Amino acid sequence: MKIVHLNGEYLPIDEARVPVNDRGYLFADGVYEVTPAYRGRLFRWDRHLDRMRRGLAAIEIGYDAAALREVKEELLARNGLTGVPVAYVYVQVTRGIAPRTHAFPNPPVPPSIYGFANEYLRPTRERWEEGYDAVTVPDQRWARADIKAIALLPNVLAQQAAVNAGVNDAIFVRDGVALEGSHANLFAVFDGVLTTAPRSNYILHGVTREFVIELADALGIPVEERAIQIGELRAADEVFLSGTTTEVRPLVEIDGAAIADGKVGQVSRALFDRFLEVVSGD
Ligand SMILES: Cc1ncc(COP(=O)(O)O)c(C=O)c1O
Secondary structure, three states: OOOEEEOOOEHHEEEEOOOOOEEEHOOOOEEEEEEEEOEEOOOHHHHHHHHHHHHHHOOOOOOOHHHHHHHHHHHHHHOOOOOOEEEEEEEEOOOOOOOOOOOOOOOOOEEEEEEEEEOOOOOOOOHHOOOOOEEEEEOOOOOOOOOEEOOOHHHHHHHHHHHHHOOOEEEEEEEEEEEEEOOOOEEEEEOOOEEEEOOOOOOOOOOOHHHHHHHHHHHHHOEEOEEEHHHHHHHHHHOEEEOOHHHOEEEEOOOOEEOOOOOOOOOHHHHHHHHHOOOOOO
16 A cells, blocks of 8 residues: 655555644645656755745745655655656645644644655657647636645646646636646747746746756757747647646647647657656666
8 A cells, every 4th residue: 555654654545644723734834845756766856845945935834844855765665666767756744733723823833744656657659749738727826826835726726627628738827928737837939949937926936847948958949938928829839838747748739729730849849858868867
C-alpha cells in the first residue's frame, strides 16, 4: 500500500488521519509543492524550495521547508519509485490545528505537513503527436496566483469545465489576456518567437516554465515575456502548456478551433525533445 508522510511519520495512506480543526481542512490555509523526480532524482528541487519559501513567507507560516527534501526522498524510496522514469512528490504545509477562527492561532501552533509520491505515466509519443485541446475560462482566482496555495477551487472549476466540454485542459483568461492553464503555464509561438506571460502576481512562476525558457535560449529560439491577448492566442502558430505533471504539452485546438493547421509545431517538438534529453540525463 502507498506510504504517505504525515507530521514526521511514514504510514500507510489508509491510516493517515487529519484532525477536523486543521486549518488546511477548514480554510485551505496552506501551500504546497509538487516536485518531479527522474529515476529517483529530484529535479530542480532548489527552485521548488525557493517557491515554497516565498509562499510560506507570504502567508506567514513559520516553517523551514528545507527539511522537505528528506521527506520527498524518503517518500520516493518507501514507495519503490527510485527506479521509475518519472515520479512526482507532493508536499503541503498548513498553518496547523486550532479551533476555527479566521485570524492566525495566537500563539502559533505547529504547521501540519503531509506528503505523498506517485509515478507519472508520460503519454506515448504517438499520443503526444496528436496534440491536445483546451477551452478558455474566465480567471476567477484571487490576485496572488503566484502563491502555490492549496486553495484551488477556481482551478478545480476550470478543469471541470474542460472535462464538461470533453477537452483536456483549461486556460485562464483575465481582462482579455490568456495567462496560464488550470495547472500549467502557457506558451505560444508567433513567427518563431516563443512567447509567455511575464512573471506577475497573476500567474504561478512555474519551475518548468523557467526550464523551458532556458531550453529555448540554448536552442537559439527567441523568447519574449509579454501579455498574450486571447485573439492573438487563437491566431498563434503553436501553443503549448508546461508544468511538472504536464511537461511540454502541445495544444492544437482551443475553444473548438484549430491552432494553425491543427498539428503539433516544430518549436514545441524541438523543446520537448530537448526537455526529454535533459531530464533523462542524455
Ligand atoms: C496554475 C499553475 N500554473 C503553472 C504550474 C506549473 O508549475 P511547475 O512548472 O512549477 O509545475 C502549475 C503547477 O502545478 C499550476 O498549478
